[in-house]
Amino acid sequence: MKTGYRYGLGLILGLGLGAGAAWHATGKGFADGDVRNGVWSTSLNYGTNSTDPLTRAAVARRGLLALPKTETVYWAATRDSSGAPLDGSCTYRMTGKALDSRWWSVTFYDKAGYLVANKANIWSFSGASLTPAEQSGWQVTIGPNKPESGHWLPSVAGQGFELTLRMYNPGAAFMKDPSAAELPRLVKEACA
């Protein structure tokens, strides 16, 4: 092989490998944060000029227009408490209490980060849904079938999914140590 071809091959292979590595590295978005708490993961470095290039690109791809931590903390869950990927054919029980923030919500997305059509037109569960009695303890069923009672966040059978927990204006106590805060728990109950 001629020298020029060898260098050309090296250049093309190198660029392709580098770009491919960048694409792969940014694919997990919020789910690859450096702060972990139960099934949840986040980074506290979104949206600032000190954000590293990898985090910035990952958020651009999977959570464009995310706010910095002073305004909002975004947690992602892609697996249940046993470590299994979230599966729309399964039923999960999420439990928690009112979170230390001005407002919070849990939103259901497909694996690409988009809202999914469901007959109930319900895509999130928020603190605004809680009764006064539920402030100290709430429960929501995540699954393809509506439960007989209680809150429901519909999934789509046969499709994997992700959850995003948003905490707007998080409290000072929470911000002291987000990894130790009491966040919602997610347990798989059954699969169809």
Added chain:
Amino acid sequence: MKQWIGPAALALIAATGGYYGGLALSTFGLMEAAVRRIAGDTGLNAMRYGELPTPENQPVVRPSPDLAYSSCPYDLSKGPVLISITPAPGRYSSLSVFDARTDVVFVRNDMDAGGKPFQIALARRGQKVPAGVETVRVDYDRGIALVRLLLKTPSDIKDLDGVRRQSTCKPI
């Protein structure tokens, strides 16, 4: 094998360049795509009062169905832009300004603003702005100013839409 040492070294350098170039391309490219997508409805330097996010309406990835979004895709190449915000009483709302690199160069919520209307001028360095207007200097011409308004239920928008439409964005 010696004849491959040079090409292998070049491949290593190219891979590093490809990696960081890919990250930058993703960041700037996705932001520019969002600017163009939103500007496709109302043009640049104008506020777009978006419909509530649903599976059929998702201008950007991972929208919150609990928020009413108003967005101004801005372009400062011909001069500064004035953004005027009117918070909805008793509701979380915020203005955040994202530059072309996706960094947040300004954010203020309703509580920070004391629940009162406020204005900012978005400008590149060196551009003149009216005296007395709070000015936010940015490093790039294009980006998005985004207003988030919390809805407790989707039907809240009927009562709050009038207030959110008081927030505007226009060239100075």
